[in-house]
Amino acid sequence: MAQYTRISGSVGLITLKNPPVNALSAVVRQGIVDSVERALGEPEVKCLVICGQSGKFCGGADIREFGKKMTGPPLIPVFHAIEAAAKPVVAAIEGIALGGGLELALGCHYRIAHSKAKLGLPEVTLGLLPAAAGSQRLPRLIGVPAALDLITTGRHVTAAEALQLGIVDQVTDHNTVDAAVKFALSVAGQSLDARRISTFPCPRLSNLDAVFEAAMQKVRQAARGAIAPVACVQAVRAAATLPYAQGLEREKELMATLFTSGQARALQYSFFAQRAVGRWSMPSGARWDTSKPKPIRKAAVIGLGTMGRGITVGLAQAGLSVVAVETQEKQLMEAKQAVSGMLERGAKKRGVSPPLGNISYSSNIKTVGDVDLVIEAVFEDMALKKEVFQQLSAVCRPGTFLCTNTSGLDIDDLASQTPNPELVVGMHFFAPAHVMKLLEVVYGPRSSPQAVATAMQLGKVIGKVSVAVGNCQGFVGNRMLSPYLSQANFLLEEGATPEFVDQVLEEFGFAMGAFRMSDLSGLDVGWRVRKAAGLVVPGKPARMRQGCRYSPLGDLLCEQGRFGQKTGSGWYQYDKPGSRVAKPDPWLHSFLEEYRARHGLVARRIDHQEVLERCLYSLINEGFRILEEGIAAGPEDIDVIYVLGYSWPRHRGGPMFYADMVGLTRVLERLEFYHQAHPDVPSLQPCNLLRKLVASGTPPIHRWREVIKKVHSQL
Numbered sequence: 226m227a228q229y230t231r232i233s234g235s236v237g238l239i240t241l242k243n244p245p246v247n248a249l250s251a252v253v254r255q256g257i258v259d260s261v262e263r264a265l266g267e268p269e270v271k272c273l274v275i276c277g278q279s280g281k282f283c284g285g286a287d288i289r290e291f292g293k294k295m296t297g298p299p300l301i302p303v304f305h306a307i308e309a310a311a312k313p314v315v316a317a318i319e320g321i322a323l324g325g326g327l328e329l330a331l332g333c334h335y336r337i338a339h340s341k342a343k344l345g346l347p348e349v350t351l352g353l354l355p356a357a358a359g360s361q362r363l364p365r366l367i368g369v370p371a372a373l374d375l376i377t378t379g380r381h382v383t384a385a386e387a388l389q390l391g392i393v394d395q396v397t398d399h400n401t402v403d404a405a406v407k408f409a410l411s412v413a414g415q416s417l418d419a420r421r422i423s424t425f426p427c428p429r430l431s432n433l434d435a436v437f438e439a440a441m442q443k444v445r446q447a448a449r450g451a452i453a454p455v456a457c458v459q460a461v462r463a464a465a466t467l468p469y470a471q472g473l474e475r476e477k478e479l480m481a482t483l484f485t486s487g488q489a490r491a492l493q494y495s496f497f498a499q500r501a502v503g504r505w506s507m508p509s510g511a512r513w514d515t516s517k518p519k520p521i522r523k524a525a526v527i528g529l530g531t532m533g534r535g536i537t538v539g540l541a542q543a544g545l546s547v548v549a550v551e552t553q554e555k556q557l558m559e560a561k562q563a564v565s566g567m568l569e570r571g572a573k574k575r576g577v578s579p580p581l582g583n584i585s586y587s588s589n590i591k592t593v594g595d596v597d598l599v600i601e602a603v604f605e606d607m608a609l610k611k612e613v614f615q616q617l618s619a620v621c622r623p624g625t626f627l628c629t630n631t632s633g634l635d636i637d638d639l640a641s642q643t644p645n646p647e648l649v650v651g652m653h654f655f656a657p658a659h660v661m662k663l664l665e666v667v668y669g670p671r672s673s674p675q676a677v678a679t680a681m682q683l684g685k686v687i688g689k690v691s692v693a694v695g696n697c698q699g700f701v702g703n704r705m706l707s708p709y710l711s712q713a714n715f716l717l718e719e720g721a722t723p724e725f726v727d728q729v730l731e732e733f734g735f736a737m738g739a740f741r742m743s744d745l746s747g748l749d750v751g752w753r754v755r756k757a758a759g760l761v762v763p764g765k766p767a768r769m770r771q772g773c774r775y776s777p778l779g780d781l782l783c784e785q786g787r788f789g790q791k792t793g794s795g796w797y798q799y800d801k802p803g804s805r806v807a808k809p810d811p812w813l814h815s816f817l818e819e820y821r822a823r824h825g826l827v828a829r830r831i832d833h834q835e836v837l838e839r840c841l842y843s844l845i846n847e848g849f850r851i852l853e854e855g856i857a858a859g860p861e862d863i864d865v866i867y868v869l870g871y872s873w874p875r876h877r878g879g880p881m882f883y884a885d886m887v888g889l890t891r892v893l894e895r896l897e898f899y900h901q902a903h904p905d906v907p908s909l910q911p912c913n914l915l916r917k918l919v920a921s922g923t924p925p926i927h928r929w930r931e932v933i934k935k936v937h938s939q940l
């Protein structure tokens with residue numbers, strides 16, 4: 226609702242009340258209309274202030290109402306009524322003014338913001354554009370280039386930047402409503418002619434075409450097939466070239482296409498999925514709301530390689546005290562320098578001082594005796610990790626949580642090295658660990674709910690989106706990646722090139738195809754894992770392992786020292802080791818030809834559809850197996866992992882959402898088709914849960930959990 230009160234006798238105060246973010250629901254919109262009407266009708270009222278309760282101005286349109294039948298007054302006339310008012314209306318912006326929230330503020334005559342407020346038009350991140358006149362008013366207020374930046378990226382700006390850009394008129398460190406009331410009284414009675422943004426001409430640009438061409442090129446490159454950023458540029462162009470009323474029409478037209486698009490559905494699903502994963506549960510019944518985390522003030526990181534350094538930076542930036550341990554003196558010195566550099570660069574960007582004092586460095590593991598939680602981040606080698614866990618058990622005080630940063634090793638095996646396996650959890654960070662948003666929190670069969678709750682809470686404190694998953698080889702992300710990469714390799718055996726496979730996957734929206742990604746992360750990583758699993762047997766007839774089809778192509782490249790970017794060659798060639806520009810490699814093409822000839826394989830023409838279906842559906846099939854086994858609690862968990870950790874295009878929601886969009890019947894049919902053609906590839910055999918979902922009438926994704934529950938209860 227919107228509450229109307231009178232203060233100081235002559236100020237009408239409208240307070241938006243719709244927790245948690247005062248979104249503009251139908252009731253709130255109606256409340257604003259009624260309150261404005263009332264204030265304008267009261268002769269004693271000289272001016273109005275609009276604010277939001279609980280220190281939040283407004284989080285925009287109510288996303289939960291999207292896709293439902295529209296009720297209540299539409300936003301545009303509500304904002305026009307405010308702008309047309311004969312009494313000054315001041316927005317008192319505390320906390321947030323996002324999307325429709327900022328558009329509401331732009332409809333007001335003046336804007337006062339608290340210094341800690343964040344403002345922005347993030348509609349593009351939901352597959353939309355600021356269609357309550359935001360795309361038309363913002364360029365008129367701050368000019369085309371700045372408006373293009375804000376609207377196409379959706380980034381939030383601080384109050385200080387908003388003031389500099391001219392979005393707000395004043396910033397205060399004190400009570401914002403008081404400041405707004407004072408300000409409103411000071412301008413009461415003055416002419417409002419120069420305050421109605423919709424009447425402003427859009428600031429002229431001499432190089433208008435060039436600016437829009439460049440903007441369009443930039444968004445097309447960054448968007449990887451997303452349509453909303455393109456529509457945002459078109460809407461701003463309308464503001465720059467058309468009278469306001471016509472610009473609004475164009476904004477409406479563009480929004481109509483976006484609003485009902487699959488991409489908007491996917492992005493909005495992704496928004497809610499990212500929030501839903503915080504409400505984790507374990508098969509034991511332990512849940513986020515019944516398990517209390519322990520506060521972590523001091524943590525230790527063991528092993529200061531690339532991952533350990535990133536984790537140390539993340540912890541220190543979040544204000545924790547960190548003991549950073551590296552037993553090799555030389556490595557310790559290098560790490561100290563690297564970590565300090567990362568902290569300094571990060572602090573410079575944020576305009577704060579680097580938290581260098583939060584970290585103490587040591588080459589002695591005994592210095593971690595008084596910490597609340599340890600994150601072991603040594604080399605991905607089970608024997609080494611076990612040794613470290615034994616040492617930690619001896620030096621840590623009772624009750625210390627022991628976490629391991631691993632991308633797939635058995636958490637329970639490690640836990641068995643300690644007298645308190647209930648305190649052990651996996652924390653799978655993604656490189657670079659201080660930048661990537663994703664954290665897989667992996668619980669073993671003996672991890673306590675409190676250990677999981679503590680790791681999840683720590684993830685939140687350091688700014689990660691944490692997803693709780695069960696213990697299995699590769700956890701969720703890497704386990705699903707394995708059949709995807711296998712298919713990519715099989716396609717090479719059958720006649721494709723790395724360039725073609727990557728092109729198809731990149732056109733789908735991945736930042737990098739399977740082979741460019743392998744080259745970046747290093748082919749030796751998977752080689753080590755396959756060696757440990759006994760799959761790499763030099764000299765053994767190559768293409769079957771343990772009764773299943775196996776491609777040794779990656780192993781053969783590794784045997785040649787081709788580990789990817791770091792060695793200057795892998796699936797592609799590079800100018801020099803460490804270079805990032807991948808070039809097709811004639812050596813690799815003849816290597817593939819010789820390989821096929823040696824194994825009696827005849828190259829055939831492979832089309833886009835086959836590449837996409839085999840790579841993606843095998844990955845999706847593994848996702849269904851993960852759900853069936855209870856390793857992930859729901860499809861949202863998998864989708865968040867893929868969008869945040871594996872560059873799955875956000876506008877496609879994630880692999881499980883994509884399967885829902887394609888249609889489960891279709892996914893099942895195609896898997897059956899490919900499995901028939903490749904009976905020695907078990908990952909193409911449709912899993913039981915997928916069959917069950919299809920048999921139960923292909924329910925939409927938000928109802929899969931009901932079927933999953935039934936499958937679990939039958940186990």
Ligand SMILES: CCC[C@H](O)CC(=O)SCCNC(=O)CCNC(=O)[C@H](O)C(C)(C)COP(=O)([O-])OP(=O)([O-])OC[C@H]1O[C@@H](n2cnc3c(N)ncnc32)[C@H](O)[C@@H]1OP(=O)([O-])[O-]
Nearest residue numbers: 245248284285286287288289323324325347355356357500
């Ligand atoms: C014609 C229309 C044109 C118009 O231009 C379109 C728009 O305005 S599009 C909108 C443009 N606006 C945006 O894109 C802003 C989207 N919102 C955000 O970016 C963040 O939520 C915010 C920064 C506000 C708070 O971050 P934080 O402090 O980390 O907190 P949190 O993120 O965990 O959220 C807490 C709870 O609030 C919920 N909720 C949030 N927003 C909305 C909403 N608009 N609606 C409904 N619910 C919303 C959220 O689901 C969660 O619920 P739950 O049940 O507890 O899981």
